[in-house]
Amino acid sequence: MDSDEKLMRLLALKRFERPAPGSLDNVVAEFHRRLRHEQIRRAQYAPGVLWARFMDALLLEPLALVRNLAAGAAVAAGLVLGLGTLSLTRPTTPITTVAQNTLRIDLEPSDEAAIRSLGLPSAEVSPLDTLAGPEFDRQLAQPLVPEAQATPVSFDEANIVF
Amino acid sequence: MSSADASPTPPAPAQDRSHQSNDPAQEPDESLVAKVQAGDISAFDKLIDRYKGRLYATIYHMTSNHDDAADLLQETLIRAFKAMPRFRRDARFSTWAHRIAVNVTINHLRQNKKRASLSLDQMEVDANELDAVRKILSEDAPRPGDEPEERIAALQKLLNESIQSLSENHRAVVVMHSVQGMTHAQIGEVLGIPEGTVKTRLFHAHRLLRKKLARHLKDL
Numbered sequence: 001m002d003s004d005e006k007l008m009r010l011l012a013l014k015r016f017e018r019p020a021p022g023s024l025d026n027v028v029a030e031f032h033r034r035l036r037h038e039q040i041r042r043a044q045y046a047p048g049v050l051w052a053r054f055m056d057a058l059l060l061e062p063l064a065l066v067r068n069l070a071a072g073a074a075v076a077a078g079l080v081l082g083l084g085t086l087s088l089t090r091p092t093t094p095i096t097t098v099a100q101n102t103l104r105i106d107l108e109p110s111d112e113a114a115i116r117s118l119g120l121p122s123a124e125v126s127p128l129d130t131l132a133g134p135e136f137d138r139q140l141a142q143p144l145v146p147e148a149q150a151t152p153v154s155f156d157e158a159n160i161v162f
Numbered sequence: 163m164s165s166a167d168a169s170p171t172p173p174a175p176a177q178d179r180s181h182q183s184n185d186p187a188q189e190p191d192e193s194l195v196a197k198v199q200a201g202d203i204s205a206f207d208k209l210i211d212r213y214k215g216r217l218y219a220t221i222y223h224m225t226s227n228h229d230d231a232a233d234l235l236q237e238t239l240i241r242a243f244k245a246m247p248r249f250r251r252d253a254r255f256s257t258w259a260h261r262i263a264v265n266v267t268i269n270h271l272r273q274n275k276k277r278a279s280l281s282l283d284q285m286e287v288d289a290n291e292l293d294a295v296r297k298i299l300s301e302d303a304p305r306p307g308d309e310p311e312e313r314i315a316a317l318q319k320l321l322n323e324s325i326q327s328l329s330e331n332h333r334a335v336v337v338m339h340s341v342q343g344m345t346h347a348q349i350g351e352v353l354g355i356p357e358g359t360v361k362t363r364l365f366h367a368h369r370l371l372r373k374k375l376a377r378h379l380k381d382l
Contacts, residue, residue: 007372012341035240
């Protein structure tokens with residue numbers, strides 16, 4: 001007997017699995033119970049029924065209706081205020097980033113003269129060419145952020161929580 | 163790809179009442195469907211009584227959980243009843259109802275992937291069927307000291323866990339073909355897919371199951 005045939009025989013064992021006796025006897029009754037429940041639920045939320053309930057509440061229990069409407073309005077107002085407060089507390093000042101001070105390579109007149117002495121027209125020299133020379137070393141020695149520049153108000157190290 | 167239609171058909175268990183629609187004395191399905199569509203709900207009750215066993219079996223074998231199967235059976239019946247005005251009678255009612263049952267079950271399985279718990283219907287084997295089961299388990303004489311009931315219970319659990327590990331689509335074809343004995347054409351009708359697709363899914367499903375059950379298949 002090959003493995004496929006053995007597998008089929010094994011799967012056929014499942015045919016002997018049966019529910020407890022009598023467990024399917026009440027299927028019809030349960031079906032009707034659930035159908036009724038669903039029909040009642042749908043009827044409660046039909047547009048005509050909702051309008052009728054609103055009018056009944058207005059005529060028979062106006063105070064209860066006013067109370068419910070007021071509660072709903074209060075919840076809505078609370079949501080609006082809450083969202084408005086969140087938007088007001090959002091910081092408007094931009095946060096300074098380190099990348100704001102980028103390394104700029106500015107050619108000084110002495111550099112241009114040095115470049116001209118090499119016989120190269122200055123227009124053909126790209127600033128990147130200065131990276132390989134003494135000028136690059138001089139530029140590197142300069143601080144990235146000038147000491148005189150004050151720390152922006154929004155950047156407070158004491159308030160950083162890690 | 164082995165021919166799945168040539169699979170061995172083990173003896174049907176006793177008290178199988180799921181094929182009552184074949185009884186000529188009973189009112190045909192088409193007549194009952196027409197009555198339901200005309201507003202006679204008692205005709206739908208008769209259809210429920212006729213097919214509840216088979217529908218329950220399909221759902222149960224796919225979920226391996228009795229409570230879920232009972233719940234999903236009810237959902238299937240409610241949906242079928244609501245859709246009766248749209249049922250065009252170009253397919254058999256049993257095929258159409260099966261399609262609803264399988265779709266409802268697949269949706270349930272997809273929504274509850276993480277919550278997979280087995281609550282198995284008891285595998286009831288009475289004395290008349292024991293020989294048939296022994297024949298299924300082994301063609302040789304029973305081994306001494308080998309309690310068939312214990313072995314059957316262990317195999318039942320293992321089988322169901324293996325089937326639960328299949329995808330929903332693979333599970334559906336295995337249950338309908340290899341457990342309930344439906345043909346490729348019938349399964350294709352139920353699932354709304356070509357027969358070739360049924361065969362392909364069955365091939366892959368069997369391959370996965372053989373892998374999972376390899377050790378136990380050797381003992382058979």
